[in-house]
Amino acid sequence: MDILITFFAETLGMSGVWPLSFAYATCIGSLLGFVTVYAMFAIWMERKVAAHIQQRLGPMEVGGWHGWAQSPADALKLLFKEDIIPDGANKWLFWIAPAVVFCGVFAGFIAIPFAAGVQIVDINLGVFFIIAIASIEVVGVIMAGWASNSKYSLFGAVREAAQVVSYELPSATALLAPILVVGSFKLSDFNAYQAEHGWVLFANPFMWIALLCFFIASLAGCKRAPFDLPEAESELVSGFHTEYSGMRFSFFGLEEYVSMFVVSAITATLFLGGYTLPFNLLDVGNLPAPFHLIGVAVLVVKIFAVIFVQMWLRWTLPRMRVDQVMSLGYKYLLPWGLFAVAGTAIWQVWMEG
């Protein structure tokens, strides 16, 4: 971020608010580009992972080598589709819902450190900022479900609201455990700590419980199986985005994969070492520019590993019913998350004086 500001201020000779504005614009523009490309790749990966689990091939035609161009082709097709707005739908809400949903999860990118210094804003409360801002998508989903003027959509929206809002609690609670170990909310501090002391996951045995709780809670927050009842295909056709077509529909798909990315980024940064290598083989945090960008590659590899596990789970497990989801969140994840936090606190005091 600073590099960009200095670039715009000194090399290009801008002054006043312009360097900052241009720096922000460049960051957000490149992130949007990255997100689009990533989403296309993630959809292709999901289809390939699903296919190989199911002993078939997945996309093979478009683009030649294992159908790599299937996602861009689908995106192009969706762009050309007719924009259908159902009769009786609330046009304003229908129009703005995908935007709200996408912006909510996209805003989470602001705080993620991709490499040393490669972070848009190093927010003091980084972890909680991401959790909080991602909950704006709930509003968007409810708008989508209501504005569609369809009972199936309403079902999906109401289920989703209950689920996502309920699972923010165990999610945040489980995250308190690594925060206790590292002693700060800032995401860059996590990377610095893990470069010195090894992964937070191995800091104490309660971390495993915290990771499990957070992982499951984040699956529910992303509406991924086994918690995908808001978009339960076999019951509600498509849940809250049944009535959406074309590019609006692709926004919802984008939102799902982007939220998977954000949540995996938090998992990777807080538990799995962030952009540092295991055993700090290469001190990625302190490499001279541009080699410090290796951190981006390291983080992305870890994120994709977590995303692979999420996809693997989706194609293995059946779906839970809404009351079972609620009971899992409140009766199992929340107590065990609190137990992990309490255990970590006791461990920290006892082990480290």
Place this chain on the structure above:
Amino acid sequence: MEALEMYTTDDRTDVYTEELKLNLGPQHPSTHGVLRVELKMDGEIITGSRSDIGYLHRCAEKIGENVTYLQFTPYTDRMDYLASMNNNLAWSLTVEKLLGVEAPERAQWLRMICAELNRIASHLIAFGTYGIDIGANTPFFYAFRERESIMELLERPSGARMLYNYIQPGGVRRDVDENWVDDVLAFCDVFERRWAEYNTLLTNNLIFIKRTANIGIVTKEMVFDNGAGGPVMRGSGIKWDLRRDVPYLKPYDEVEFDVPVGEGTHGTLGDCWDRYWVRMREMMESIRIIRQGCKAMPGGEVMEKGMKKMYKTPLKPAPGEAYVRCENPRGELGFYVVSEGGTSPIRCRARGPSFCNLSMLDSLLPGTMLADAVAIIGSLDIVLGEVDR
């Protein structure tokens, strides 16, 4: 496992609530065909339901009054299209009873093997689509991998992959080729290993158990009131199987097999999990029957000599009536035929098991949630082609 508590409707009088009418419409991924269920819901709880059938009615029984006895066989294929060997078998036995002939021994053994292979194929679809209804998309593909092998096996003697038209009055259409029996036995070996995989993926999965145990409990009274049969009946603990108790084919008397019944393993007796588990075990029993059948099958003709002319001149049974019932994968399939001496029957009625199983739906659904409705419909394993004919 705690039982699902019945939720009460909102008793507060200061809040205006209305019941939601939802159409689990004819076009729905989970209604196993074109079935429409009108649901009255209070939030997620279903308070009333009414099923609406007839979307797949193709006047098969009326057509039966205008075609000959042999020509009706492909129409029976298309009633329960997932178990078409069993349908052909029931129809052929009915016509044979009317005529007073019996198929030769080799034909009977071939009929039994083909019927059991088709039973496995049908239960595989029930298993796979039930997984999709509950949310697990993967077991469906594994089930279809096995089903593909079965379809290839049955394609060789009959000539078609799904609507076989192979078992005809008098015997079967043609004999199997020389490697067929060995290939069937090889399939049995492969299938046993795969069956264990299905159990790991779905049967023993806690989420699946929680979704299906204590849901859709069918009591013994309900079974008798509605005439349900097959796994729906056996899932409620009633040990009755037409293959064993009213053997309609001689070879069924000569092979050994068990009749699995539900035991209330994970919840109440007669819930969805019991029915599902009965189907899974029935697949293994069918493998047992097929193995014994392949070993014991005699040589000989496959079509009764006197019946071979039915291809050229239509059959003209003496006036009379006949009713034969067979064990379809879904229950008790019966054909009732009345002849007045002409080339076409004057009445040919099919008693479809799915129709009777489906009639229980309106009493099973109220009190459950929408997600359970899908699980219940899936566990009844209906085929709308048989319900509507």
Place this chain on the structure above:
Amino acid sequence: MGSVREYFSSIANGLGSAAKGMGVTLRHFTSEPHITVQYPRETKPIPPTYRGMHILEQDKCIDCGLCAKACPVDCIEIEAEHHGRVLEWTKFSIDYKKCIFCEFCIPPCPVDCIHMTTEFELATESPDDMVEDMLTWTGLRPQDQAKLEGKTKPKAPAAKPAAGGGGDDLRSRVAAMMAKKKAEKED
């Protein structure tokens, strides 16, 4: 106490069964071969008894109409004029919009002239194309005409028109298959 034990056992059960299921899917992901046949580049082998599109050996056909009578859906239409033993053909068509591929037209034939091939790719661009004409010649052939007029003794039937003449369409493919079958029989 029972419910406490239930609580912990359901956690163990849930995690254990999920892990076992994940093991199965991982094994499939890494080691099981795919079973996809990438049609139309690859096809599966089709047994010779497959019930596909029909072919007619027109020379043998005696216009008895048994195949048309046997059809449950009346999709075969035959029209020919008899001049003694010689047939002047107008029509032998099968309407594939109606045909249910049940094979009842094959056994009644007294001269074994109609068969079902393994041709299953029947898609056409208009409904009218779905009515397939099974004839390779209509009317009278020159040798039959000569025979009727009593001028010459009937010669051996002329060789079939070149199989596959004119492309990739269904008729040519079936004619090619017919010629190949005949050649195999004569070998």
